[in-house]
Amino acid sequence: MSISPSPRRCALVTGATQGIGLAIAGRLAASGCDVILHGIEAQELGTRVAGSLAQATGVHAAYVQADLSSQEAAADLVDQATRAMRSPDILINNAGIQHTCPIESFPTDRWNAILAVNLTAAFLAMRAAVPGMRARGWGRIVNIASVHGLVASVNKAAYLAAKHGLVGLSKGVALETAAQGITVNCICPGWTDTPIIAPQIEARAALFAGDRQAGIRDLLREKQPNLTLLPPERMGDVAVFLCSDAASGITGVALPVDGGWTAQ
Numbered sequence: 001m002s003i004s005p006s007p008r009r010c011a012l013v014t015g016a017t018q019g020i021g022l023a024i025a026g027r028l029a030a031s032g033c034d035v036i037l038h039g040i041e042a043q044e045l046g047t048r049v050a051g052s053l054a055q056a057t058g059v060h061a062a063y064v065q066a067d068l069s070s071q072e073a074a075a076d077l078v079d080q081a082t083r084a085m086r087s088p089d090i091l092i093n094n095a096g097i098q099h100t101c102p103i104e105s106f107p108t109d110r111w112n113a114i115l116a117v118n119l120t121a122a123f124l125a126m127r128a129a130v131p132g133m134r135a136r137g138w139g140r141i142v143n144i145a146s147v148h149g150l151v152a153s154v155n156k157a158a159y160l161a162a163k164h165g166l167v168g169l170s171k172g173v174a175l176e177t178a179a180q181g182i183t184v185n186c187i188c189p190g191w192t193d194t195p196i197i198a199p200q201i202e203a204r205a206a207l208f209a210g211d212r213q214a215g216i217r218d219l220l221r222e223k224q225p226n227l228t229l230l231p232p233e234r235m236g237d238v239a240v241f242l243c244s245d246a247a248s249g250i251t252g253v254a255l256p257v258d259g260g261w262t263a264q
């Protein structure tokens with residue numbers, strides 16, 4: 001799958017130094033897009049990651065650093081990316097955090113942080129990116145929500161609120177931009193093999209005398225019928241599809257990539 005090569009598109013991917021974000025940036029670069037990686041890590045580390053990607057794929061890659069729990073930093077992200085390369089044609093809101101805890105003891109600071117990074121930062125980035133996309137008559141926004149944007153699990157109050165919010169927000173922006181060649185969609189991953197799920201795997205492994213594989217099997221059996229942790233590259237492949245001309249008629253969709261989780 002390729003993304004229209006002329007003009008060469010420029011993609012901004014948040015949370016792109018590891019996990020799903022890095023896999024999406026890699027797939028976009030491999031399909032011919034210039035890529036601006038965002039991360040919370042120091043400039044030197046991020047620049048190294050961007051450099052390796054550029055070397056491996058032959059596209060231009062840059063890195064911008066921002067803590068997206070800060071509204072000021074999140075509101076400035078697209079401008080920062082534009083200064084680092086150019087105004088993004090493709091925006092992938094991927095950065096996210098998780099905290100699991102029963103509602104009675106859910107800490108307010110974790111609630112605020114999860115809403116800020118997983119939802120408010122995506123709103124602020126879309127608000128800043130849409131005018132450039134409108135002016136060019138082409139844009140692709142892919143928001144990485146979750147199965148938890150569609151269905152619930154216990155002990156995930158803030159994450160559920162943020163991801164359900166992100167699905168609704170994406171539908172609204174899809175309607176506002178549909179006539180200008182812009183699409184806005186969500187990918188809703190199930191269990192995917194990245195660092196964000198490590199604490200949940202550890203907690204489950206503890207029920208099996210610390211056996212990590214047994215913990216993973218138990219988590220998958222409970223929710224994910226394919227019984228396999230999804231490779232982050234699968235999200236990259238779907239993101240490339242949603243950014244391609246083949247998907248120009250798809251907007252306002254929340255697409256599960258979840259091994260059957262939400263089919264149940």
Ligand SMILES: NC(=O)c1ccc[n+]([C@@H]2O[C@H](COP(=O)([O-])OP(=O)(O)OC[C@H]3O[C@@H](n4cnc5c(N)ncnc54)[C@H](O)[C@@H]3O)[C@@H](O)[C@H]2O)c1
Nearest residue numbers: 015019020040067068069094095096146189191192194196
């Ligand atoms: N892995 C899964 O099973 C799974 C399932 C459903 C949805 N998701 C979603 O996928 C997205 C990517 O997560 P992942 O699985 O790759 O996990 P990850 O922990 O590897 O990646 C999260 C990224 O967000 C960045 N980030 C966190 N806090 C930040 C902050 N304050 N400012 C800027 N960046 C920040 C991290 O640096 C990291 O790059 C998240 O939105 C997550 O909710 C993951």
